Amino acid sequence: MTKPSYVYVTYIETTAARVWRAITDPEVTGTYWMGPNASVPAHVNVSDWKPGSQWEHQRVDETKAVDIAGTVIESTPPKRLVISWARPAELADTSKHSRVTFDIEPIGDALVKLTVTHEGLEKDEKMLAGISSGWPMVLSNLKSLLERGKALPRVKLETAGPVKG
């Protein structure tokens, strides 16, 4: 077992059921799942979320293009969701898939710890760069949506992605 490439944690004043819904229900996802570059439209995650089913990361525009897809590996609402993560063109080649785990852990009765773990990205520099700027933005937006009822305003950045140091 290799170590995870990335681990992201956010604490949200909400319930586990609402976090689960925000990840899996396209109606909610489309309101906050933005990339760091405002020229990329919002995305929704579409699946029946049963183990073995396919899931698709679709654009919310007229193209409904699928940018990422994969298989639902484990689905335990509202606690844990494990999915494989691949470019649609590489869906058949599981050696190129990475793996994302959402752990939703209630703390007390009003706070939820959401941990997103992304494993198996070491060999894929381009995907690595994309997700390392994408996940923090998505999670920060999700927190804002569930706590304040709205996602952060989209700001047109001059350059996409993080500044390389």
Add this chain to the structure above:
Amino acid sequence: MRAAAPPCGPRLTCKYLLAYYRDTVKGDLDKVFKALADPTRRRLLDQLHRDNGQTLTALCQHMDMTRQAVTQHLQLLTDANLVAVVWQGREKLHYLNPVPLYEIQDRWINKFERGRLAALRNLKRTLEGDHHDKT
């Protein structure tokens, strides 16, 4: 660090964990700014940015200080949720968690007109450009 005992009552003690997380772990921006206000802790974050998911032993190799001091700095970063800890077998791995930095960006940068900041940065670049090209 022990706070004064709260007024007695079972309800208060029940909520201790939640109160603790609210005050310390849950992305409280005071904690984030305090954690960032120290060069050693910023260096630790840089180390994790370079190579994410390191053990304490690996991190200590880059730091000119005792293991105990590094542990304390890491604890502060963890309390501020800038570092996430994952156990893998018997190894405790430390990950850079940039989510609170995006909250700062939202609260303190996006709010204050990014356009003007960009103009200032461009001006600074233009004025300092020659100097930087030579060095």
